[in-house]
Ligand SMILES: Nc1nc2c(ncn2[C@@H]2O[C@H](COP(=O)(O)OP(=O)(O)OP(=O)(O)O)[C@@H](O)[C@H]2O)c(=O)[nH]1
């Protein structure tokens with residue numbers, strides 16, 4: 675894309691750009707973006723209700739060219755929310771990037787309940803404790819652009835600081851980010867440091883302080899199903915144009931779950947996301963599924 679075509683298209687974190695001017699990166703140096711390279715992936719979210727304009731809900735690009743979505747979830751304090759994780763999985767599959775489940779506070783609770791919920795998916799995951807070395811995680815981040823998402827308090831800033839000590843992300847502070855129109859949702863890309871003895875591309879992590887969840891209104895019902903590979907096979911037996919909702923007597927998903935081929939909680943979660951897309955739900959609500967620890971409390 676050339677400068678004159680850039681127009682209103684905005685550059686987001688992760689974009690590869692062509693620059694003219696002083697590209698030294700020194701403080702005060704000025705360079706102009708003249709070109710944005712074709713994006714290999716586009717992670718999007720639909721903005722919250724209070725950001726709705728006359729044209730409808732805003733669709734926002736969160737990060738360009740990411741390879742991996744790192745879904746950071748605590749195993750306790752706060753309890754894991756599989757509804758949130760499911761929503762992130764849909765966003766990742768929709769963007770064409772790979773999900774990685776990063777389960778923090780493994781010193782407080784075991785991962786069995788969360789992993790049990792995802793047995794059919796074979797999701798890659800890592801467990802994080804305050805004293806665990808991060809070698810497994812670093813190996814999965816090496817050479818890639820990874821976007822970190824997670825609810826407040828799950829230990830995302832703590833993790834970013836451990837991965838990139840010079841990042842100095844605020845830990846344990848009450849988030850100053852509000853929900854109004856002028857909220858800052860800027861993502862920050864951080865280069866992972868070189869480990870002693872390790873070579874090659876260390877990779878980048880992108881922290882997304884303003885992104886608390888992914889509004890999925892821009893995702894079609896068909897694409898939504900791709901976040902549920904454990905259910906998708908069943909839908910070949912649905913009547914044409916089946917909306918897969920609970921009140922659809924012929925929907926094959928109910929028989930699939932009744933036959934034990936998928937977890938009933940996953941189907942409930944899928945239908946919950948379907949409903950939230952059509953404006954019936956609030957993407958910021960706690961997103962607890964009935965099977966979650968402390969569900970309903
Ligand atoms: N027990 C335990 N506590 C942790 C762990 N990681 C982080 N914490 C604590 O959890 C609290 C929240 O950590 P943060 O890193 O601020 O969490 P965050 O996800 O960045 O939350 P925001 O800053 O609100 O976005 C802090 O008191 C941390 O010390 C962990 O692995 N185990």
Ligand SMILES: [Zn+2]
Nearest residue numbers: 912916918925
């Ligand atoms: Zn159906």
